[in-house]
Amino acid sequence: MLLYFVKRIFLGILIISVAVTLMFCMIHLVPGDPARIMLGPRGTTEMIADITMRMGLDQPLVIQLMKFFGNILQGDLGMDVISSRPVTAIVFGQLPYTLWLIFSAIFGAMLIGIPLGCYSALHRNTLADRVTGVISVACITAPSFVVALYSLLIFAVTLKWFPAIGAGDKGDLFDQATHLVLPAFAIGISWVGYLSRLVRASMLEVLGENHIRTARAYGLTESTVVYRYALKIAILPTVTVIGVGMGFLISAAVFTEIVFARPGLGKLIIESITSRNYPVVMGSVLVSTVLFVISTTISDLVNAWLDPRIRANL
């Protein structure tokens, strides 16, 4: 068990190191001088020379790569070219907004999706089950930015039920919550479909197992059997799926933040691309990748802890 934990965490660190190396290669292999690209059309020859020296771009690539790693380990992701603030501070200033959005979306999706899947499994092959199935697939395939656009159009612009832009006043929790509803809905809706299908499938599997038959044979009521015994096991796969789905959640958050003009990682990265602020772009990509690797690692570890068969496979 411990060996598996160590191996899995080592793999996570290895993946992050390879990702950092690839990112370094991407910056340096792209045609053109990184300093020139970074400064864009604003750059004068003196500025380019200054940046080249300050960033150590005149040194051999291997040494630059070592420095790149060293800086990242110290939490130094470089300087914002425009405001000269550290990238780490900027990225971590925006990250909580994205995390809040992602967590409320997935929490809402669990609240609706799991009971829906349960209902479908218990009323298998009825009309309600089939309708839920088709709606679930439709929810899964609807691109999050289309859902975001429609919810903005219907609930914010036309009906004016919810605010259209921003994240709400700092300190005013109610205002922040109302600003969260539509973006979280746009991200969460496809997860409602996804989780309901997943829970339905695993519930059907669990309901056919021996311990459920035994529980029924003991004369326990149907609701006790379903909620105390079956559902407890059937919702386990959702843990893994949410961990692995972190990448999709981050991607969906990028779109939603743009549509609702919400602060966050996605809005930061798009604005940085437009203003050619490369250190911020790379910093955001790196932080989101690390976030994704951490969440898949945790979900693998939780899974291994729950299911001993997996440990044997690494």
Add this chain to the structure above:
Amino acid sequence: MKALIKRISSDPLGLLGLCLVTLMVVSALGASIFAPYDPIQLNIMDRLQGPSANHLLGTDQLGRDLFSRVLFGGQVALKVAFLTIGSALIIGVVLGMIAGYGPTWLDNSIMLLFDTIRSVPTIMLALAAVAMVGPSITTVIFVIAVSSIPNYGRVVRTQTLTIKSKDFVKAEMLMGASLLRILSIHVLPNILGPLLILASMDIPTVIALEAGLSFLGMGVKPPTPSWGSILNDGFALIRNTPWPIIAGSIPLVLATLGFTFLGESLRDLLDPKLRKLL
């Protein structure tokens, strides 16, 4: 093939998928015949109109006919989907076979590379690439292809490992068959079925990604019509008119739904036991 279409038609969702996909492909390929207007022809006098007999889906802020733009946008979506999935499939097959047949260190390195690619959120990878080389349809195709290679590569590797250890393959190797022969005659035909199902189920994701990137202004460059760029125009005008958003989203949603239903139906059908139908 006929039998396959007949089987799909017996599944209502599969049939719906097949119809939607056919509609999309025909309307995109025949865009120059069906489109009533030039998709990039400006007509400022008729800007921001609602749907009418002249403009079925209305016009955008520059007076361009949205229906024509939607039809030509389908061409972009199809082009991106097929080029992306085609190249990812070829590279994935080659890398997966190398990983499955090659020495352990090579296998481990390829798998590590796959794991790394999979751990960068696709949109983030795309945005990083756009930041470095600028937005274009080529960047979109390249990034989505790179991010889908591991999906195919992993399947190919697992299947190659399974087939490699089969007795008939071992016997053929003893008879002196070359590696190339074994891979192309025995391994490839055996993995083609699952790969094609996987590819068909990837199409909606790719179409949505292209539209998403173009929506962010990081994909297809104007004035080329793409469903995503129509939605981007609509987003800017959301307080004035809902029509560009409706026009851009309908084909996008129908196409992703169609390909998903068709893909799921194909997957259910092409279960190995039913493969003789092909």
